[in-house]
Structure formats: structure tokens, C-alpha cells
Amino acid sequence: MSLPTKNFLKEISLQTDHSKKPTEKQQKIIEAAIKMFAEKGYANTSTSEIAKEAGVAEGTIFRHYRTKDRLLLSILLPFIKKSFPSIAEGVFKEINLDQLTSFEAFLKALITNRIEFIKAHKEIFRILIKEILYNEKLKKELEPFVIKNILSRILPMIERFKEQGELVDLPAETIMRILFTHLFGYFISRFLILPDDIVQDEEAEVEILVNFIMEGLKKRS
Amino acid sequence: MSLPTKNFLKEISLQTDHSKKPTEKQQKIIEAAIKMFAEKGYANTSTSEIAKEAGVAEGTIFRHYRTKDRLLLSILLPFIKKSFPSIAEGVFKEINLDQLTSFEAFLKALITNRIEFIKAHKEIFRILIKEILYNEKLKKELEPFVIKNILSRILPMIERFKEQGELVDLPAETIMRILFTHLFGYFISRFLILPDDIVQDEEAEVEILVNFIMEGLKKRS
Amino acid sequence: MSLPTKNFLKEISLQTDHSKKPTEKQQKIIEAAIKMFAEKGYANTSTSEIAKEAGVAEGTIFRHYRTKDRLLLSILLPFIKKSFPSIAEGVFKEINLDQLTSFEAFLKALITNRIEFIKAHKEIFRILIKEILYNEKLKKELEPFVIKNILSRILPMIERFKEQGELVDLPAETIMRILFTHLFGYFISRFLILPDDIVQDEEAEVEILVNFIMEGLKKRS
Amino acid sequence: MSLPTKNFLKEISLQTDHSKKPTEKQQKIIEAAIKMFAEKGYANTSTSEIAKEAGVAEGTIFRHYRTKDRLLLSILLPFIKKSFPSIAEGVFKEINLDQLTSFEAFLKALITNRIEFIKAHKEIFRILIKEILYNEKLKKELEPFVIKNILSRILPMIERFKEQGELVDLPAETIMRILFTHLFGYFISRFLILPDDIVQDEEAEVEILVNFIMEGLKKRS
DNA sequence: GATGAATGAGCTTTCATTCAT
DNA sequence: CATGAATGAAAGCTCATTCAT
Incomplete structure (x- = not known):
């Protein structure tokens, strides 16, 4: 292409x-x-x-x-616009950020929101991931776009919660990367590799996932 | 194809x-x-x-x-033979299982072993993943193979550690799936999406990853 | 092919x-x-x-x-449909069979009819023969078709004329084979091997050919 | 080719x-x-x-x-040399021509001889015919060769028997062509199209064939 | 706006032929 | 002499794209 x-x-x-x-x-x-x-x-x-x-x-x-x-x-662009740029915005709109006292609450809201979004556009998500992996060009062109839109929004959030002493004492970029690696990996595994209906109790699934990440990222005392 | x-x-x-x-x-x-x-x-x-x-x-x-x-x-088959069937065997050979008193130790050995293996065959791993995602046929043909070789080996291990009271009280299959989702997702994120040399301290990386998973899976008191 | x-x-x-x-x-x-x-x-x-x-x-x-x-x-099938199945039918339609008092008359009508048909589609006839000879598969697939359509129509005719005492006292199948061998051979020689315009007096040619065959097949007294 | x-x-x-x-x-x-x-x-x-x-x-x-x-x-040339040029020679060698008082005897000797020859080299005969039909070039190159070798030998023979009043009153070339058409056609039908073992009584077969041709060619009184 | 016939570049694959070993 | 790896021209075929109707 x-x-x-x-x-x-x-x-x-x-x-x-x-x-x-x-x-x-x-x-x-x-x-x-x-x-x-x-x-x-x-x-x-x-x-x-x-x-x-x-x-x-x-x-x-x-x-x-x-x-x-x-x-x-024509298929991917509207999806990208609705997904990546607003990855946090969507969350922000639906949730009152000020009331999010904890990173855990933020994460839960974020994940729930994104899972619903992907479930609503499962096939387009699959196309996008496949092409990102298969087509170096598309990946390259998407990269700065993703960096600009995601990193710029999530990083400050991480900084803030780090300051609040909620997160492990690692560079924000490292936390970001860990977060991204796991979330993205989770989405790919779940929506591209595992069978369609393997998750039955969605709420419990998110609970486990958040717990999973939180335990890995929260401040060790 | x-x-x-x-x-x-x-x-x-x-x-x-x-x-x-x-x-x-x-x-x-x-x-x-x-x-x-x-x-x-x-x-x-x-x-x-x-x-x-x-x-x-x-x-x-x-x-x-x-x-x-x-x-x-000709490229994929030798790789598959060396990777999937022995996913645990490799671990077992290099580590004295009896001495593995904890699931954490087992997990650490497993992950370290597989990361090294993938790093040694990074490009073939990329081809395999890409084709599994892109080529429904290959995925379908690989599925029973993977199930037979991976599941059958890891599941008993999980059962054992569950009995030892080290793991969260969820069905072994669920634990397996969570483990798989995260590990596989991690590998894809790291080796297909992130830049090549992003991880500098490999030991710390494994530490975080194991910690990550363990915190999510260990028995809650 | x-x-x-x-x-x-x-x-x-x-x-x-x-x-x-x-x-x-x-x-x-x-x-x-x-x-x-x-x-x-x-x-x-x-x-x-x-x-x-x-x-x-x-x-x-x-x-x-x-x-x-x-x-x-696409070239051969319409030709086959028009030629083989109707090899006698074409004759039957154009001639009033009941009026055919002799095998000779039948043969003459048949040959004249088929010569005209081949002359009208000389090139396709050549292709068909060449491929039948060159391509074992096509030959095999055509065989039952030919047997069904030709043999089943001509054999009864031969039986009838045998009963009328017009034909030599050989099994109908043998007569059929001799007839086929010579007619088919004649067509191949004439339309695939000899130059295009070698026959000038078509009527005389048919006369000789029929005479040829009749003398060989008619009842010996 | x-x-x-x-x-x-x-x-x-x-x-x-x-x-x-x-x-x-x-x-x-x-x-x-x-x-x-x-x-x-x-x-x-x-x-x-x-x-x-x-x-x-x-x-x-x-x-x-x-x-x-x-x-x-390498396959065809020795066969051609042994078959075409000697088409009559073979006959001449084995039979004492002077003793051949009739065209019928000549024909019978010729046909018997050639049938035996083809039967001994059935596969090469098939190759030759197929290629003559399939490959315009080969056909073209063979043509003068055949004309020279066959026509030049058989034509005088026909003339001679015509003079003896044994043959129908047609131009020798016409008789030649009729003879060729039928013989060649017969060989192709029999050895390339019909099943291998369809002729059981070879002597009777030749008898019929010769009779066939003779009745067609002999002088009508 | 919709159609589908037509295109030609490029694809995978075959094959007769050459040549170093 | 025999081998079989290597070649490259040409084969059958696919496909995104164009355009007259």
C-alpha cells in the first residue's frame, strides 16, 4: 500500500x-x-x-x-479520530476528573471506556491493528500522531498521580510505556487472538485487569 | 496464501x-x-x-x-518447533523444577527464557505473529498445536501452585488465559510495536513484569 | 491442461x-x-x-x-454439442428415414451431412482432433459421451439393416468399429493431413467413399 | 518446438x-x-x-x-527412416514382386507388413502422428520427404496395375490419395484412438481391410 | 451516478538450458 | 561422463484502475 x-x-x-x-x-x-x-x-x-x-x-x-x-x-480515519486523539478526552467527558481521587479510578474508567469503544467497532479495530503491524508505512505515519495525542495527555496525568504518591517511583515515561505495553497487548490478545466471546463477566475482567496493573504500578511501601 | x-x-x-x-x-x-x-x-x-x-x-x-x-x-516451521512445543520444556531443562519453590520463580524463569528466545529470532517472531493475525488459515492450523503444547504443560503447573496456595482462587483456565493474554500481549507490544532498543535494563524489565503479573495473580489474603 | x-x-x-x-x-x-x-x-x-x-x-x-x-x-463445447450428439439426428431430421430403403442411402446421407458440418467448422474440428490425440484427459472425458451418443444411435440402425440382409454377417459391434475406423480415419486424413482444397468434386468423393465402404460391408453372396 | x-x-x-x-x-x-x-x-x-x-x-x-x-x-528420425522410405522396400524385400500377380496381393503384403511394423513401434508411431498433427513445422518438413519416398514408389506400382486392368479408371494420383487417406486414417484410428487390444484376429482384420479397399478400387466392369 | 468491459503492470510459477564441480 | 544448482525468459493469471456507455 x-x-x-x-x-x-x-x-x-x-x-x-x-x-x-x-x-x-x-x-x-x-x-x-x-x-x-x-x-x-x-x-x-x-x-x-x-x-x-x-x-x-x-x-x-x-x-x-x-x-x-x-x-x-475512509474506514480507518474516522475510527482513528474517534479513538486515539480522544483516548483520554472521552474519559474526561464522561467522568468528572476532579472527582477521580485515585489513579485506580482513572484507570478503571479509561479501560472500561476503551473496551466498550473497541467492542463497538471490533472489526475496524482488527483492520487497524493488522495494518499497523503489516504495513510499516502506515505504522510510521501513525506514530507521531499517536505520540502527540496519547502521550501528551496521559503523561501529565501520570505525573500528577506520581506527585500524589500513588505510583511507583519510576520515570513517568517508563510507567507510560509499561502501561501502554500491557494495555495495548491486552487489547490485541483479547480482540485479535482469543475467541470472540471468551470474556463473560466484563466487570470482573476489568477489575482483574486494573488490579493487575495497579499492583504492578502502585507505590511500594 | x-x-x-x-x-x-x-x-x-x-x-x-x-x-x-x-x-x-x-x-x-x-x-x-x-x-x-x-x-x-x-x-x-x-x-x-x-x-x-x-x-x-x-x-x-x-x-x-x-x-x-x-x-x-521453511522459515516458520523450524521456529515453531523450537518455540511452542518446548515453551516450558526449555524452562524445565535449564531450571531444576524441584527447586522452584514459588510460582514467581517459575514465571521469572519462563519469561526470561522466552524473551531470550524471541530476541534471538526477533524477525521470525515478527513474521509469525503478523501471519497469525493476517492469515486466518495459518491461525486456525496453529491453534490446536498451540493448545496441545502450551496448555497441557502450563495448566498442571498452575494447578500445583494453586494447591500450594500461591495463586488467586480463580479457575486454572482463567488464570491461564490471563497469563497468556498478558504475556502474549507484552511480547507483541514490545517486539512488534515499540522501537527495538527501548528496554535497556532487561533484568529490571523482567522484574517489573513478573511483579506485575504476580501481584495480579497471587493469592489475596 | x-x-x-x-x-x-x-x-x-x-x-x-x-x-x-x-x-x-x-x-x-x-x-x-x-x-x-x-x-x-x-x-x-x-x-x-x-x-x-x-x-x-x-x-x-x-x-x-x-x-x-x-x-x-468455450470453443470446443458448442461444437461438440452440435456435432456428436446429433451425428445421426442431423441426418434423421433432414432425411425421411422411412424412405431410406438401403443402408447405402443412409450412409451417403450421413457422410454428406458430416462432411458439410466439418467443412463449415474445419478449424474447430482440427482443434478437437488434435486435443483428443494430444490430451489423454480430454479423450477420456469425451469417450463415454461419444459412446453414449454415437454408438447408441448407429448400432440399432446397423442391426436393422443386418436384418434386412443388406450387411455382411459380422457382429454389429464389429461393423460399427470398421465403419467408425474408416470414417474417422478418413476425416482426419482429409481435414488434418491433406491440403485444404484437394477434393474438387465433392459428390464424386462421397460416391467413392460410400462405394468403398459399402463394398466392404455389404452382404457377400 | x-x-x-x-x-x-x-x-x-x-x-x-x-x-x-x-x-x-x-x-x-x-x-x-x-x-x-x-x-x-x-x-x-x-x-x-x-x-x-x-x-x-x-x-x-x-x-x-x-x-x-x-x-x-533422436527418437523420430530412425523410425522415419525405417518406416517411410522403405514403405514399399520392406515389402519388396520380403516378397518377390514378380510373383505378385495382383494388386490385391501387393496391398495385403504392404498392409500386413506395415501393421507389424507399427505394432512393433506403437509408441513412437503415436509420437510421430501427434507431432505431425500438432506441429505444423514438423509436418511441413516431413512433407517433401514423404512425397519423395512414398509417392515415387507407389505411383509406378499403381500405374502398372492400372495397365494390367486391375484398377478403377481414375488418375493414378487420385487412386494414390484414396489409398493413402484410408490407410493412414485406418492406422490413426486403430493405433491412436481405439483401445489397444480391440483387434483380436489380425488376419481377418487385414482381410476385411484389403477387401474393403479392393472393392472400392478395383475395376468396375 | 452506476456499470462492467478493457487494460497493463506485476505476480507466481515453469522450464529448457548452462556450467562449475 | 554425470550431476544438480543456477539461470532467465516466458508462461498463465490477478488485480487495481480507467473510461465509454
Whole structure:
């Protein structure tokens, strides 16, 4: 895949101008593409397969999305915008941060929020992860974007809780990395590798996960 | 990719018949393929690229490996044989299990051992993970193999330590799943997503990781 | 060549679904393929040669016929349907059988009819014969079809004329075989080996041929 | 197939210089090639298949025969020399022509002789016919050779018997063509299309065949 | 806007042939 | 002599993309 633009962020905002409502055919195409990309991966899915699955002519795909690349981006970009940048914002909006007296409460809110989000967009999440891993280019282009949006928001949060004496005495970046490694790893394991319905008691699952991380990160006395 | 055989395990043992020493060119081909598959993924790498990278004619690849599929398997199968089946065996051989009085010690030995193994074959690990995620077929064929080899060995171990009162009072399968999710997730995050040299103090890293998991899994008093 | 189906007869009827009108390019492709297959044989003709001859892109061939195999079948199947099953039917339709008082008259009608048919499709006939000889698989798949359609129609005819005392006292199968051997042999010699225009007086030719066969087969007194 | 020489006849005599006895490996190669060419046709048989069947290395084939073409010729040329040029000679040698008072006796001797010859070299005969039909070039190069050798010998014979009043009053060329068409057609039908062992009583078969032809060709009173 | 025929670049694979050992 | 690794040209085929209708 050769991404059509060098400036990923600009592309995202340009893409936003798609204020026009998608036609019924467009909807069908997107649905078909999501299904097949998630199943077989972008590179293993041909546009003709998508067209057949969507019940449209192959030309129709290109009329709307110009290239296969942009079809992928049309799926991923809205998802990325809704997920990464707001990774904390979403939390912040739904929770009154001031009332979060503990890092544990913050973490629980964050994880619950993200799990729900991924569950609501499971297939697109799968596509994104697969392509990040498979496609060095996409990964590279996403990296600064993620760093800017996630790190910049979470790091201060960590600093604050460190000051409050809630977290282990490690550099904030290290804590960040540990947190990220485990959370991200958890999401991939759970949503890309394990069977779909393995977790039954979601609340208990989050409880364990938070406990897990907290015990690893909380200040040792 | 259409895997050339239905019986993955048989294929593995047949593949062992590599009694003939590989040519110099064969070595070059394998090296080039590993490099490119790890970088761009199997589906995004053409055999002509591999040939060019290896400095051989494209025909030479097919003289030795018959298909692109089998080239991939030639890389993955030896790795799988060395990694999955022995995931605990390796640990058992190097450590005197009887002396492992605690689950923590066992976990530390296991993780250290596997990290070293992956570090020694980082690129092949990347290829394997990428293809497992990207290629539903490979995943499906690997699943029973993994279940048989990993679960059957680790589960008894967990039972034992549960009986010794070291582990949280959850079903062994749940503990297993939690352990797997986090370890696997950790490996993927660390070796496929984060930059190569982010971990400097490996011993401390394992310490944190084990601590992390132990705190989450140990018996709560 | 690996024929795409096991059931030749089914394939034939499926193929009939050619309800869509062929494109102009499709027509060109078929014409070019017929010309080149007849000239050089299927195996010695490359799809790129056909494309060049037809004045289309190579991809166009595969868009319409999926494989080189099916291109060949697209040419042969309609011909087979029109030729073999009706080998006698065509005769029966055009001639009032009841009025055929003699085997000689029947034979003459049959031969005249088939010669005209082959002359009208000389190139396809050549392709078919060549492939039957060259391609064991095609021959095998065609065999039961031919037996069913030809033998079952001609044998009763022979029996009838034997009863009328017109034919030599040999088993009907033997007469059938002799007839077949000579007719088929004649067609191959004439249309595949001898120059195109060697026969000038067609009527005389048939006369000689029928005479030839009749003298060999008629009842000896 | 691109025949390696323009002058077929010269090639034949050059080839004769192979007075050296073939090695055991050469024998194996020739046998394997004959078997596979007869079965699948020249174009559908790869040199590596031949090598495997013969139990030699692929290089060995090329060491002895330089090209795949020449391997084919090594098989066909001796056969052609023994068959076509002597088509009558063989007859002449074995039979005392002067004693042949009738065309029928000549024909019977000729046919019996040729049937035995083909039966002794059935596979090579098949290869030759297949390639003559499949390969326009070979056919073209063989044509003058055949004309020169066959026509020049049989035509005078026909003239002679015509003068003796044994044959129908048609131009000798026409009689020749009819004879050729039927004989050649008969051989192809019998040895390439019908099953191997369909003829049980060979003597009766020849009897019928000769009768067949004679009745067609003999002088009508 | 929607279609699907047409394209051509590029893919995997085959194969006759060469040549160092 | 025999081998088989290596070659590269050409084969059949796929696929994203274009464009006339």
C-alpha cells in the first residue's frame, strides 16, 4: 500500500469535509470492505471481491473512493479520530476528573471506556491493528500522531498521580510505556487472538485487569 | 496464501527431513525472505524482490522451495518447533523444577527464557505473529498445536501452585488465559510495536513484569 | 491442461447459459484462439500470442474466460454439442428415414451431412482432433459421451439393416468399429493431413467413399 | 518446438553418424522420453519429468542430446527412416514382386507388413502422428520427404496395375490419395484412438481391410 | 451516478538450458 | 561422463484502475 499523502494529519482533516451523506451503495461498500479486510487483511482482499460482497459494480468503488488505499483510509480515519486523539478526552467527558481521587479510578474508567469503544467497532479495530503491524508505512505515519495525542495527555496525568504518591517511583515515561505495553497487548490478545466471546463477566475482567496493573504500578511501601 | 497441507503437524515432521545441507544461495534466499517478510509482511513482498535482495535469480527460489508458501513455511516451521512445543520444556531443562519453590520463580524463569528466545529470532517472531493475525488459515492450523503444547504443560503447573496456595482462587483456565493474554500481549507490544532498543535494563524489565503479573495473580489474603 | 470439471456433460449444459451476448472483443478473442489453436495446437499457443492476434490486452482474455482451459472449452463445447450428439439426428431430421430403403442411402446421407458440418467448422474440428490425440484427459472425458451418443444411435440402425440382409454377417459391434475406423480415419486424413482444397468434386468423393465402404460391408453372396 | 535445422534430410543423414553405441543412461533416457511423449505429447512433457522417469540427472539429457528438440528427433528420425522410405522396400524385400500377380496381393503384403511394423513401434508411431498433427513445422518438413519416398514408389506400382486392368479408371494420383487417406486414417484410428487390444484376429482384420479397399478400387466392369 | 468491459503492470510459477564441480 | 544448482525468459493469471456507455 502506498499512502496517498505525506501529511497524515492534514489528510484526516480533509477527509472530514466529507460532510455529504454516503449513498446507500457507499454504505454497502464500506460494510463489505470492513468485513473482508477484517477477515483476510487488506492485501489479501481484492476490490472485485468487495464489489461482489457489496453487490455493486467494481467501478462504483472507484467512483467513490478513487483508490483501494483511500477506501481503507475512509474506514480507518474516522475510527482513528474517534479513538486515539480522544483516548483520554472521552474519559474526561464522561467522568468528572476532579472527582477521580485515585489513579485506580482513572484507570478503571479509561479501560472500561476503551473496551466498550473497541467492542463497538471490533472489526475496524482488527483492520487497524493488522495494518499497523503489516504495513510499516502506515505504522510510521501513525506514530507521531499517536505520540502527540496519547502521550501528551496521559503523561501529565501520570505525573500528577506520581506527585500524589500513588505510583511507583519510576520515570513517568517508563510507567507510560509499561502501561501502554500491557494495555495495548491486552487489547490485541483479547480482540485479535482469543475467541470472540471468551470474556463473560466484563466487570470482573476489568477489575482483574486494573488490579493487575495497579499492583504492578502502585507505590511500594 | 493456501497452505500446502491439511495436517500441519505432519508437515512439520516431514519438513525435518532437511538432511541435505542448504546451498549458499539457499541461505541467502532465506535471509532475504526473513528480512523482507518481517518488514513488509508476506503478502506485500514479491518473490522478485526477495530474489533481488538475495542476489539470486528468481527461478532459484522456486527450484528450492517450489512455492512462495513453502518458502514461508521453511522459515516458520523450524521456529515453531523450537518455540511452542518446548515453551516450558526449555524452562524445565535449564531450571531444576524441584527447586522452584514459588510460582514467581517459575514465571521469572519462563519469561526470561522466552524473551531470550524471541530476541534471538526477533524477525521470525515478527513474521509469525503478523501471519497469525493476517492469515486466518495459518491461525486456525496453529491453534490446536498451540493448545496441545502450551496448555497441557502450563495448566498442571498452575494447578500445583494453586494447591500450594500461591495463586488467586480463580479457575486454572482463567488464570491461564490471563497469563497468556498478558504475556502474549507484552511480547507483541514490545517486539512488534515499540522501537527495538527501548528496554535497556532487561533484568529490571523482567522484574517489573513478573511483579506485575504476580501481584495480579497471587493469592489475596 | 487440467480440465476444470469432472463431469463433462454437466459442464456442457452449464456452458449453455451463455445468455449474455459476447462482446466484440470476445468475438475477436475466440476467432484468434481458433485460428492459432488449429494451427499450432493448444499447448504451443500462448495467451499473449492470442491477445496480440486478437488485438486485445492479455487481461481481457482472462476477464472473459478465467483460464486458458476454459477458453478452449468455450470453443470446443458448442461444437461438440452440435456435432456428436446429433451425428445421426442431423441426418434423421433432414432425411425421411422411412424412405431410406438401403443402408447405402443412409450412409451417403450421413457422410454428406458430416462432411458439410466439418467443412463449415474445419478449424474447430482440427482443434478437437488434435486435443483428443494430444490430451489423454480430454479423450477420456469425451469417450463415454461419444459412446453414449454415437454408438447408441448407429448400432440399432446397423442391426436393422443386418436384418434386412443388406450387411455382411459380422457382429454389429464389429461393423460399427470398421465403419467408425474408416470414417474417422478418413476425416482426419482429409481435414488434418491433406491440403485444404484437394477434393474438387465433392459428390464424386462421397460416391467413392460410400462405394468403398459399402463394398466392404455389404452382404457377400 | 523449433526444429534445429532447415534441411530435414541432411539432418537425417548426419544423425546416422551416431554409430557410437548408446550408453545405458542414454537408453534409459530414450525409453523414458518415448513413454512420456507418447502419453502426454512432446509439449506437455518437461525434461525434468523425463529425467526423473529415467532416473538420471536433468543435465545428463542435455549432455547427450543438446536440446529437447534433438531428443525428439533422436527418437523420430530412425523410425522415419525405417518406416517411410522403405514403405514399399520392406515389402519388396520380403516378397518377390514378380510373383505378385495382383494388386490385391501387393496391398495385403504392404498392409500386413506395415501393421507389424507399427505394432512393433506403437509408441513412437503415436509420437510421430501427434507431432505431425500438432506441429505444423514438423509436418511441413516431413512433407517433401514423404512425397519423395512414398509417392515415387507407389505411383509406378499403381500405374502398372492400372495397365494390367486391375484398377478403377481414375488418375493414378487420385487412386494414390484414396489409398493413402484410408490407410493412414485406418492406422490413426486403430493405433491412436481405439483401445489397444480391440483387434483380436489380425488376419481377418487385414482381410476385411484389403477387401474393403479392393472393392472400392478395383475395376468396375 | 452506476456499470462492467478493457487494460497493463506485476505476480507466481515453469522450464529448457548452462556450467562449475 | 554425470550431476544438480543456477539461470532467465516466458508462461498463465490477478488485480487495481480507467473510461465509454
